[in-house]
Amino acid sequence: MKTITMTELRKSMKMHLNYVSKDSGTIIVPRKSGQRAVVIISEVEYNSINETLHLVSTKPNRQRLEKSIQQHKEGKEHRLV
Numbered sequence: 003m004k005t006i007t008m009t010e011l012r013k014s015m016k017m018h019l020n021y022v023s024k025d026s027g028t029i030i031v032p033r034k035s036g037q038r039a040v041v042i043i044s045e046v047e048y049n050s051i052n053e054t055l056h057l058v059s060t061k062p063n064r065q066r067l068e069k070s071i072q073q074h075k076e077g078k079e080h081r082l083v
Contacts, residue, residue, distance in 0.1 A: 003028040
């Protein structure tokens with residue numbers, strides 16, 4: 003993860019976007035006082051985050067995932083039905 007200014011981003015946008023897309027890097031771009039910073043991540047990372055949020059969005063899903071993880075750690079096979 004790196005933090006760069008808006009000016010730096012403008013000067014070398016292609017290089018920075020390549021860092022994000024090829025290296026799965028994250029860029030934080032601070033903004034003027036009173037404005038929120040912007041985070042740049044790859045589409046793959048974005049989709050992964052959304053999928054994870056969906057999977058843990060309900061208690062039954064979380065419990066099934068926790069049970070599967072525990073069984074995996076114990077070397078047991080578990081099928082999600």
